[in-house]
Amino acid sequence: MTIRILPPPGAPRRLAAAQLSNSVGDGAYYVCSALYFTRVVGLSPAQIGLGLTVAWAVGSVAGVPLGALADRRGPRGTSALLALATAASVASFLVIRSFWPFLLAACVYATAQCGLAAARQALLAGLVPPAGRTGVLAHLQSMLNAGLALGAAIGGLALGADGAAAYRAVFVMDALSFLVCAAVLLRLPEVAPAPARTAGEPRLAVLRDRPYAVVTLLNAVLLLRMPLLSLAVPLWIVERTQAPGWLVSALFVLNTFAVMLFQVRMARPVTGLDSARAAVRGSGPVMLASCAVFALSALPGSWWAAGVLLVLGAALQVVGEMRQSAGSWQIGFALAPADRIGQYQGFFGTGVPVARTLGPLLLTSLLLLWGIPGWLLLGGVFVAASYAMGPAARWAAAARTAAVGGAVVGSA
Incomplete structure (x- = not known):
């Protein structure tokens, strides 16, 4: 390979x-x-x-x-x-x-x-x-x-x-x-630069694009995985498991090098909107499995058993992350008008600061207070958002096609 x-x-x-x-x-x-x-x-x-x-x-x-x-x-x-x-x-x-x-x-x-x-x-x-x-x-x-x-x-x-x-x-x-x-x-x-706006065209059209807003919201939910490994899992390891604290650094290194080495390979099958929807949909069950394995690491047992479960959970998490990333990149680009890529990507990219801002509070409350049920609920949220992305992307694509058709008719 x-x-x-x-x-x-x-x-x-x-x-x-x-x-x-x-x-x-x-x-x-x-x-x-x-x-x-x-x-x-x-x-x-x-x-x-x-x-x-x-x-x-x-x-x-x-x-x-x-x-x-x-x-x-x-x-x-x-x-x-x-x-x-x-x-x-x-x-x-x-x-x-x-x-x-x-x-x-x-x-x-x-x-x-x-x-x-x-x-x-x-x-x-x-x-x-x-x-x-x-x-x-x-x-x-x-x-x-x-x-x-x-x-x-x-x-x-x-x-x-x-x-x-x-x-x-x-x-x-x-x-x-x-x-x-x-x-x-x-x-x-x-x-x-993009052509100048026509008379009556809104300055920030993306703010009126409801299908794209739904896609962006679902992507923000899926991006809750970002503070998962950087904050929630380290706190989980220290407070709920018997695993040693140095494992926090090991899991971060595992994630970093896995993405560095395998993200390109994972993204290779994603070439269009259909394959992008499939990639995002496939990431949901993997994230659910990751959450379930992380949850099991808190069960009574030896420190090395907890460590093995945490490494397995992190491995599943990074696979889900790479699949979700590849699919979301393609969706974000494919659903944006060619002359408004910047503003649409600016809007789509709000999922990152939103996840960074709200994610720590949501995840620490859900996982550290609820424990194993909280992990399973979080996995269910990932599955629901990943499966909802397909219909939302189809809706946005249909709306984009209708808008282009209307513009062509109007200019005829």
């Missing part, structure tokens, strides 16, 4: 280089940011949590108009500007020493990150034919995980030093990584 992480030469490989450059910086930032903000900036954990919650809420709202800006002004230049804005916001953390400036910088950071994600999707759509987009996105996800793993290792060195200078070096590296990202993006071919 050949494992290929790099995408084909040309625009896809340069997009991957941009992804890798900023993900290395982000990996180090994610590992060190909490300790930097508490020990160097002097914020309390409550202030950090509140600031980041508000910031990602603002960012999720800003993603749609920034995506629309990428459509109107061209996604290459918009992406580069948003990468520069991200670099500036990270650099500003170096001089911040109180809550309100931190909140402002965090809002700029989250807004630029959400807008950058939408603009880069529009850029990818302009450079890669529809049949190849999911495959390229799978390569980008592999590069993202590779960069995060490398960055986390660098961040670990800063944690070992445990000094203000080491933490500041990580933030400088993250800011520089986004400067490199902007430079790489500017070397890509220009993508023509």
